[in-house]
Amino acid sequence: MRTIATWEPFRGLPTLQDQINRLFSEMGTRSSDESALSSWAPPVDIYETEHELVVKADLPAVDPKDLDIRVENNVLTIRGERKFEKKVDEENYLRVERAYGAFSRSFSLASTVNADAIKADYQNGVLTLSIPKREEAKPKQIKVNVGTAAAAAAGGR
Numbered sequence: 001m002r003t004i005a006t007w008e009p010f011r012g013l014p015t016l017q018d019q020i021n022r023l024f025s026e027m028g029t030r031s032s033d034e035s036a037l038s039s040w041a042p043p044v045d046i047y048e049t050e051h052e053l054v055v056k057a058d059l060p061a062v063d064p065k066d067l068d069i070r071v072e073n074n075v076l077t078i079r080g081e082r083k084f085e086k087k088v089d090e091e092n093y094l095r096v097e098r099a100y101g102a103f104s105r106s107f108s109l110a111s112t113v114n115a116d117a118i119k120a121d122y123q124n125g126v127l128t129l130s131i132p133k134r135e136e137a138k139p140k141q142i143k144v145n146v147g148t149a150a151a152a153a154a155g156g157r
Contacts, residue, residue, distance in 0.1 A: 040082075040099030046107065050139060053113055053131040057105065060125035061085075061098075067127065071115040077106045078127070112136075 045056045059067070061082055068079040084100045109115060112133055119130045 039101060040103055041105055042078075042103055044105060044107075051133055053109070053133070055107070055127075055129040055131070057127045057129075058125065059122070059127050062125070064122050067122070069118075069120055069127075069129065071109065071118065074109045074111060074115070075106055076109050076115075076118075076129070076131075077104060078129075079104045 042057045042059050044058075047054050055076070055078075057078055059080065059082070062080050063083075066081045066083070068077075070077050070079075079102070081102045082098075082100050109131065113131045114134050115131065117132050121128045121130075
């Protein structure tokens with residue numbers, strides 16, 4: 001004889017909620033020294049146009065002298081550091097939420113781009129890398145002749 005088990009869809013929910021609450025409480029107890037030393041990764045947008053690949057990285061308060069942009073083995077790497085401002089005494093800070101320290105982001109590039117012709121621009125805290133596509137990778141439009149070949153073939157019959 002089979003035993004029928006009652007299905008309780010919300011049985012594990014309190015446990016999940018407890019885990020989420022514990023996670024957030026642990027995050028809130030980090031000291032400002034820990035958050036200042038934590039690693040961070042600047043957010044990026046990557047999009048493609050007909051002629052290039054564009055990478056935009058948010059790097060507010062990063063000195064351009066502290067940026068290192070390289071391409072090795074078709075991997076684009078953006079490294080840098082956002083330094084903690086020493087203009088204000090650390091004891092006077094009430095809250096420190098921005099991350100500081102070194103960062104590194106790496107992205108694989110397709111072989112269709114020309115890594116030797118990358119252009120970098122840094123304005124208003126946004127780094128923009130323009131990576132042109134190789135000529136053979138750019139789309140080519142083929143002109144279609146309408147009626148000329150068909151008319152010539154029909155006239156020759």
